[in-house]
Amino acid sequence: MADTTRKAARPVPPAAPAGPKRAAPASRRTRFSRRLTPWLFLIAPLALLLTFTYAPIANMVAYSFTDWDGVSPELNYTGTENYTELLTRSELFEVFFVSGYYLAASVVQIVAALYFATILSFDVRFRNFFKGVLFFPYLINGVAIGFVFLYFFQDGGTLDSVLGLLGVETDHAWLGTPSSANTSLAGVSVWRYTGLNFVLFLGAIQSIPGELYEAAEIDGASRWHQFRHIIAPGIKPVLSLSVILSVSGSLSVFEIPYIMTGGATGTETFVIQTVKLAFQFNKTGLASAAAVVLLLIVLAVTWVQRRIVPDEKVDLV
Numbered sequence: 001m002a003d004t005t006r007k008a009a010r011p012v013p014p015a016a017p018a019g020p021k022r023a024a025p026a027s028r029r030t031r032f033s034r035r036l037t038p039w040l041f042l043i044a045p046l047a048l049l050l051t052f053t054y055a056p057i058a059n060m061v062a063y064s065f066t067d068w069d070g071v072s073p074e075l076n077y078t079g080t081e082n083y084t085e086l087l088t089r090s091e092l093f094e095v096f097f098v099s100g101y102y103l104a105a106s107v108v109q110i111v112a113a114l115y116f117a118t119i120l121s122f123d124v125r126f127r128n129f130f131k132g133v134l135f136f137p138y139l140i141n142g143v144a145i146g147f148v149f150l151y152f153f154q155d156g157g158t159l160d161s162v163l164g165l166l167g168v169e170t171d172h173a174w175l176g177t178p179s180s181a182n183t184s185l186a187g188v189s190v191w192r193y194t195g196l197n198f199v200l201f202l203g204a205i206q207s208i209p210g211e212l213y214e215a216a217e218i219d220g221a222s223r224w225h226q227f228r229h230i231i232a233p234g235i236k237p238v239l240s241l242s243v244i245l246s247v248s249g250s251l252s253v254f255e256i257p258y259i260m261t262g263g264a265t266g267t268e269t270f271v272i273q274t275v276k277l278a279f280q281f282n283k284t285g286l287a288s289a290a291a292v293v294l295l296l297i298v299l300a301v302t303w304v305q306r307r308i309v310p311d312e313k314v315d316l317v
Contacts, residue, residue: 146259178266
């Protein structure tokens with residue numbers, strides 16, 4: 001009897017504390033709404049992209065297989081006749097030689113932008129002022145730039161006046177010969193687009209951890225060694241992007257030569273020629289084929305560049 005009482009009097013161990021309650025599984029309707037929400041935000045930009053980018057490209061490709069003149073409601077399917085004409089008429093591709101001037105100018109602007117971005121990434125006086133000065137030309141409208149430099153290079157214009165103040169007398173027509181005209185126009189493109197490359201390089205340089213520069217200075221590394229072993233590897237992806245933009249831009253130059261010379265004096269580019277085919281000679285079908293060819297050339301050059309210099313993950317830390 002006593003044993004039974006002892007057993008009954010034993011304290012009962014407290015129950016284990018209950019764990020955190022698990023959330024009830026989301027209903028099918030909730031999961032569907034979560035998946036649908038991002039697409040609702042994408043409807044407007046996707047509609048604009050399809051309407052103003054991919055639909056016009058599709059129409060351009062379709063027109064390239066016709067003889068449409070851009071005005072008549074009637075158009076006839078001609079197959080690959082426009083592409084055959086482009087490939088068999090060498091004068092239609094000779095304008096690509098003009099792109100060589102702008103390609104050389106792209107090298108100058110990349111080197112200049114990289115130089116200024118490297119200098120102004122360090123602590124120098126008035127660096128914010130110089131940043132604004134370098135980037136300001138890119139903010140100006142291309143048409144306005146064309147008119148400004150049209151007066152800059154004209155006979156007796158700003159350039160001749162400045163040279164006269166320096167004691168250099170010249171009666172050279174800067175836009176009068178193909179070589180000088182293309183060189184002058186390429187120089188304008190350097191002045192305008194250096195700021196864009198400068199901002200890209202500056203952002204990439206400033207994204208590099210500052211501890212690397214401090215460690216390099218402690219080890220006695222000079223500015224050149226810091227550029228070679230820290231900055232250059234760190235901005236390689238941005239440098240590759242700048243090269244792609246420069247090459248594609250050199251092949252599709254339009255604004256500056258069209259405003260300043262209209263393609264005269266041997267300054268006609270492939271895009272100016274395409275515009276003339278469409279709106280001056282009413283050969284919209286042939287102009288569409290030329291635009292498709294230019295697009296394919298730019299894509300091919302970009303693909304080759306990416307194959308030669310592939311993107312690699314850079315780990316400096």
